[in-house]
Amino acid sequence: MKLSSQTLGAHAGRLLDAVRTARPLVQNITNYVSMDIAANALLALGASPAMIHAPEESSEFTARADALVVNVGTLSAQAARSMEHAATTARLHGTPWLLDPVAAGVLTFRDDVIQRLLRHRPAIVRGNASEIIAVARAAGLTENAAVPRGVDSAHGADEAAALAEKLARHCFCTVVATGATDVVTDGTTLVRISNGAAVMPRVTALGCSMSSVMGAYLAVAPTPFDAALAATALYGVAGELAAAQAKGPGSFRVAFIDMLDAIQPADILKTLRVTS
Amino acid sequence: MKLSSQTLGAHAGRLLDAVRTARPLVQNITNYVSMDIAANALLALGASPAMIHAPEESSEFTARADALVVNVGTLSAQAARSMEHAATTARLHGTPWLLDPVAAGVLTFRDDVIQRLLRHRPAIVRGNASEIIAVARAAGLTENAAVPRGVDSAHGADEAAALAEKLARHCFCTVVATGATDVVTDGTTLVRISNGAAVMPRVTALGCSMSSVMGAYLAVAPTPFDAALAATALYGVAGELAAAQAKGPGSFRVAFIDMLDAIQPADILKTLRVTS
Amino acid sequence: MKLSSQTLGAHAGRLLDAVRTARPLVQNITNYVSMDIAANALLALGASPAMIHAPEESSEFTARADALVVNVGTLSAQAARSMEHAATTARLHGTPWLLDPVAAGVLTFRDDVIQRLLRHRPAIVRGNASEIIAVARAAGLTENAAVPRGVDSAHGADEAAALAEKLARHCFCTVVATGATDVVTDGTTLVRISNGAAVMPRVTALGCSMSSVMGAYLAVAPTPFDAALAATALYGVAGELAAAQAKGPGSFRVAFIDMLDAIQPADILKTLRVTS
Numbered sequence: 001m002k003l004s005s006q007t008l009g010a011h012a013g014r015l016l017d018a019v020r021t022a023r024p025l026v027q028n029i030t031n032y033v034s035m036d037i038a039a040n041a042l043l044a045l046g047a048s049p050a051m052i053h054a055p056e057e058s059s060e061f062t063a064r065a066d067a068l069v070v071n072v073g074t075l076s077a078q079a080a081r082s083m084e085h086a087a088t089t090a091r092l093h094g095t096p097w098l099l100d101p102v103a104a105g106v107l108t109f110r111d112d113v114i115q116r117l118l119r120h121r122p123a124i125v126r127g128n129a130s131e132i133i134a135v136a137r138a139a140g141l142t143e144n145a146a147v148p149r150g151v152d153s154a155h156g157a158d159e160a161a162a163l164a165e166k167l168a169r170h171c172f173c174t175v176v177a178t179g180a181t182d183v184v185t186d187g188t189t190l191v192r193i194s195n196g197a198a199v200m201p202r203v204t205a206l207g208c209s210m211s212s213v214m215g216a217y218l219a220v221a222p223t224p225f226d227a228a229l230a231a232t233a234l235y236g237v238a239g240e241l242a243a244a245q246a247k248g249p250g251s252f253r254v255a256f257i258d259m260l261d262a263i264q265p266a267d268i269l270k271t272l273r274v275t276s
Numbered sequence: 277m278k279l280s281s282q283t284l285g286a287h288a289g290r291l292l293d294a295v296r297t298a299r300p301l302v303q304n305i306t307n308y309v310s311m312d313i314a315a316n317a318l319l320a321l322g323a324s325p326a327m328i329h330a331p332e333e334s335s336e337f338t339a340r341a342d343a344l345v346v347n348v349g350t351l352s353a354q355a356a357r358s359m360e361h362a363a364t365t366a367r368l369h370g371t372p373w374l375l376d377p378v379a380a381g382v383l384t385f386r387d388d389v390i391q392r393l394l395r396h397r398p399a400i401v402r403g404n405a406s407e408i409i410a411v412a413r414a415a416g417l418t419e420n421a422a423v424p425r426g427v428d429s430a431h432g433a434d435e436a437a438a439l440a441e442k443l444a445r446h447c448f449c450t451v452v453a454t455g456a457t458d459v460v461t462d463g464t465t466l467v468r469i470s471n472g473a474a475v476m477p478r479v480t481a482l483g484c485s486m487s488s489v490m491g492a493y494l495a496v497a498p499t500p501f502d503a504a505l506a507a508t509a510l511y512g513v514a515g516e517l518a519a520a521q522a523k524g525p526g527s528f529r530v531a532f533i534d535m536l537d538a539i540q541p542a543d544i545l546k547t548l549r550v551t552s
Numbered sequence: 553m554k555l556s557s558q559t560l561g562a563h564a565g566r567l568l569d570a571v572r573t574a575r576p577l578v579q580n581i582t583n584y585v586s587m588d589i590a591a592n593a594l595l596a597l598g599a600s601p602a603m604i605h606a607p608e609e610s611s612e613f614t615a616r617a618d619a620l621v622v623n624v625g626t627l628s629a630q631a632a633r634s635m636e637h638a639a640t641t642a643r644l645h646g647t648p649w650l651l652d653p654v655a656a657g658v659l660t661f662r663d664d665v666i667q668r669l670l671r672h673r674p675a676i677v678r679g680n681a682s683e684i685i686a687v688a689r690a691a692g693l694t695e696n697a698a699v700p701r702g703v704d705s706a707h708g709a710d711e712a713a714a715l716a717e718k719l720a721r722h723c724f725c726t727v728v729a730t731g732a733t734d735v736v737t738d739g740t741t742l743v744r745i746s747n748g749a750a751v752m753p754r755v756t757a758l759g760c761s762m763s764s765v766m767g768a769y770l771a772v773a774p775t776p777f778d779a780a781l782a783a784t785a786l787y788g789v790a791g792e793l794a795a796a797q798a799k800g801p802g803s804f805r806v807a808f809i810d811m812l813d814a815i816q817p818a819d820i821l822k823t824l825r826v827t828s
Contacts (some may be wrong), residue, residue: 025426027687033587033603035309035350039480044525049480050427051309054352056385064382064425073297074587076606076630083285106616109608149616150577151602202813204591204601249596250454301702311585311626315756320801325756326702327585330628333662340658340701354628533802537754 003191003229006030009272012233014039014132015221020046023221024066028212029053029083029100031073034205037210037253038069044260045234047216054078059085068097069212070117072110072135073151073205080113082116087120096123096218096227101209102273103151115139120222123224126176126211128153129160129183135201150183152201155164157183157192174224181275182232186225192275193229195236197243197265199252206256208243213260238263278468279505285548288509289541292495295298296322300342300495304488307349307360307378308479313529316343320536321494321510332352335361339543342495344373345488346393348386349427349481362478363396370505372399372494376487379427381410391415394447399500401443402487404429404450405436405459412439415446428477433468434461441466450500452490454483457551458508462501468551469505471512474526482532486511489536513529513547514539555743555781561824562786565817567773572598575579576618576771579607580764581635583625583654586757589805590621590764595798596812597786598767606630609639618771620649622669622766624662625703625757632665639672648675653764655703657686667691670723675776677719677764678703678728681712681735688715691722704753709744710737717742728766730759733827734784738777744827745781747788749795751804758808762787765812775816789823790815 027047029147030038034050042049052061055078068090070083090097099122101114117136118125124137130148133155137145142163148154157179168175168187177183182193200206214231221227242259246252301324304314304353311327318325328337330352337346344358344366356386365374375398391414394401401411405422409431413421418439424430433455440451444463458469476482490507497503518535522528574791577600580590588602594601607630614620622635634707643650651674653666667690670677677687680702685707689697694715698705709731716727720739720809727734734745766783773779795809798804 032308032584032601033591036480036588037307037310040525040529043478043480048426048428049377051307051350052379052383053350054355056349056353057383060383060385065643069560073605075603077608078608100720103602103604107604107612109612150600152600202595202596204588248810248813249592250806250813253809254526254530254806257529260526261524261526287688308584312588312756315585316801316805320755325627326655326703326745328625328655328659332629335660336659336661339783440601506587518796530802530806534800537800538596 002276005272005274007232007276008229012132012230012268014199015217016148016234016265017232018220019216022220023048025050026212026215027043027052027061027065027071028069029086030069030071030208031111033054034071034208037205038209040257041209041213041260042216044257045213052087054116055082055085056063058212058243060085061247062089062095065145068095069214069215070097071100071102071208071211073102073208075110075113076223083206083262087117091120096224098122098124098211098215098218101125101127101131101135101210104131105137105148111138121219122173124174124176124214124228128207129155129157129177132167132169132177136167139167141166141170143231153179157181161185161190174228176228176232177204182236184232186227191229193236194273194275195271196239199243199249200239203251203253231270233268237268240271241267279550282504284509284550285429288506288544291493291506292510292541294496295492298377298496299324300325300492301325302343302345302488302491303328303337303341304343304345305334305362306347306484309349310347313481314485316533317485317489317536318492321461321531325384329358331358331361334358334519338362338365338371339369341371343491344371345491346373347376347378347484347487348389349378351383351386351389353431359393364377372463372500374398374400374487374491374494375404376410376484377401377403380407381413381424387414398449399494400450400452400490400504402490404483405431405455406434406455408436408440408443408451408453412443417442417446421500429455433457435468452504452508457464457513460504460508467505467511469508469525470549470551471547472515475519475525478525479529505511509544509548513544516547517543555826557658557826558826560781560785560826562820564820565783567769567784570772571768575600576768577602578619578621579604579613579617580621581610581638582621582623583704585625586760588626588759589757593761593765593812594768597664597765598808607634607637609640612635614638614641614647615645617647619759619767620647621767622649623652623654623760623763623804624652624665625760627662627665635669635706639669642673647781648776650674650676650678650763650767650770652760653679653683653687656683657689657700657803663690671724672682674725675770676726676728676766676780678766680759681707681709681729681731682688684712684716684727684729685720688719693718694724703732707743709733713742715729726780728780728784732818734783734788736780737780743781745784746827747823751801752791754801757803779811785820785824792823794821
């Protein structure tokens with residue numbers, strides 16, 4: 001199946017409207033760096049974020065949330081416990097959930113947690129290229145991948161494409177590897193989106209906030225693959241339009257939040273570049 | 277007693293000057309989402325914030341703070357311990373303190389913590405309408421209130437007005453229910469303020485930062501009711517003026533922090549709308 | 553040895569280029585208030601931040617980081633454990649590390665932690681004047697210093713100069729005391745830099761983010777003293793240039809992050825004011 005910019009742009013626009021109408025309640029168990037920008041991105045878009053993250057409360061909240069986003073950025077043993085409780089509850093209730101494996105491949109403890117979380121069947125795994133490669137490697141899908149050093153990606157998303165497909169089939173989920181080109185795949189179809197702006201990796205936790213926004217789309221889209229495509233399209237286009245108004249990473253962040261509020265389906269349709 | 281916009285505006289202006297002169301030291305045991313905006317709001321206003329929140333340190337700091345703000349947004353068992361230590365110390369030392377019951381009514385654990393904290397006699401309870409209704413319900417003051425789903429309010433402040441009065445009398449405190457119209461009451465007098473802007477609930481933790489700023493006013497005002505009125509007036513007017521300069525929720529947040537620095541008593545006097 | 557604005561400006565410019573070329577991986581075990589601005593400052597500058605802070609992961613990461621920054625702003629027993637593990641590992645691996653003793657002198661628990669951390673030989677100790685005075689006092693280097701109340705400095709950096717020198721000799725490290733005038737000393741040479749802007753202490757965690765950026769310089773500079781001078785020069789000049797474009801503390805923060813991205817060696821050379 002081949003998706004055109006036109007088809008995908010129209011679909012992403014309809015799902016943008018759907019998010020704004022439904023105002024889904026998105027639970028985020030996320031890192032401390034991203035909490036502010038993730039909550040602001042969801043609110044600007046028109047969704048309802050909740051950062052309920054402690055083991056004492058996480059799974060009780062998941063039972064009523066429309067979607068769950070789990071991000072291991074500033075992991076700890078206690079956070080891991082919360083994440084497992086919430087993921088278990090999400091699976092029991094059929095609540096779609098997304099895993100953002102920040103810094104996968106870098107540290108033993110988090111690689112163990114990520115592999116345990118994968119067993120709870122996330123609907124989407126979203127990371128930068130290095131993270132997706134590392135998750136695939138830890139799942140035994142390759143032995144040749146280089147180990148990343150830090151949080152920033154050392155690979156292009158194209159390098160991650162084949163492993164993203166393998167990982168999607170292995171986990172029965174949709175996989176998104178973001179970068180200058182974003183790769184979205186459900187293991188059968190693979191789409192490349194090449195919007196965005198060079199300033200985007202210079203703003204902390206922007207990828208994390210994209211995962212949170214993708215959670216909002218999970219709550220309204222017919223499939224996780226649709227949610228992943230629509231949210232990736234939104235971020236690429238909003239980022240491109242915001243960058244045109246910004247002088248640097250500080251003003252970009254402000255313009256980007258404004259853009260999530262202002263962006264319309266027609267903007268996505270006009271600007272989206274599907275390159276697969 | 278009936279308060280005019282004129283009387284209240286003049287009073288709020290005098291207390292704004294008093295905060296800037298006294299630079300009160302405000303301890304915040306608050307959620308991780310709001311730490312940045314709460315500290316920046318207090319600094320922009322001219323107060324001195326301190327985010328001392330661990331059980332190992334919280335109550336020792338309370339003994340020297342001018343006011344304490346407790347916000348249960350990202351609660352955990354450890355945070356609850358800190359909050360109880362600090363609230364106990366505040367009461368012993370006569371330090372005025374404010375409780376922000378984020379997401380009250382949504383989760384068992386936090387509802388228990390909120391009711392325990394209420395026994396330590398906060399001077400002010402400030403929340404959105406749904407939170408105030410939920411706190412009143414948990415305190416046994418009504419049985420008819422709908423249970424909220426998430427963090428965002430599902431009620432207008434007007435719906436909370438009667439319960440806010442009951443709660444104020446029950447707790448011997450001032451209660452503030454914020455929304456498109458803000459309601460402030462000490463159980464005897466009830467004031468409605470209708471400034472603000474539609475963009476305000478689209479910025480995360482703005483209400484939390486209002487609680488922190490109200491803490492600064494608690495340190496200088498003759499009564500908690502005066503503090504609550506003056507801080508509510510400040511937030512409504514500053515929000516309205518900042519929104520006039522903003523393009524969306526991202527630029528609003530920037531303009532709002534600038535406005536807390538720039539705003540003058542005359543701005544409050546000119547713009548305040550008391551509607552009760 | 554006497555350093556001119558010209559000599560130091562040229563040196564700071566070369567190290568700015570070195571940071572941008574090397575993109576050092578800087579681990580931050582820092583407070584929750586500063587995580588966002590510290591990561592954004594490092595990214596805007598061109599370095600690679602990682603906020604790996606839990607005891608389960610901190611020291612494993614330190615073994616591969618180019619520099620480590622430890623900031624006790626929102627301390628807890630668990631955070632203290634992480635910091636000691638990481639500092640021990642940094643020393644074993646010869647990774648340079650910086651200690652930011654936020655609110656030193658205010659609380660018993662953190663003063664103990666700060667003195668324990670000092671034994672792990674930080675390359676730089678950076679704080680505001682009150683913090684440097686308090687650390688020197690706790691180390692037994694003076695008995696006459698006033699005890700600060702909160703997080704904001706109650707002293708000018710000039711008042712801290714003599715104790716900063718003593719502390720540098722006592723700890724075999726470089727000490728930076730920031731304020732309207734910044735003091736940088738390795739115990740032998742003392743340099744005063746008088747750039748910056750009045751708005752800077754009105755933005756939360758700006759000093760914390762300066763510590764994180766100084767960590768990036770530690771990874772590329774020939775000595776900690778060079779790193780401290782160059783990062784102090786950068787922050788003073790970038791702050792001064794950003795303030796000229798800002799209307800208040802909100803827009804200053806945005807302009808400052810933009811400036812860390814845009815600033816060039818020539819800007820530092822032209823604007824730096826060494827006053828010792």
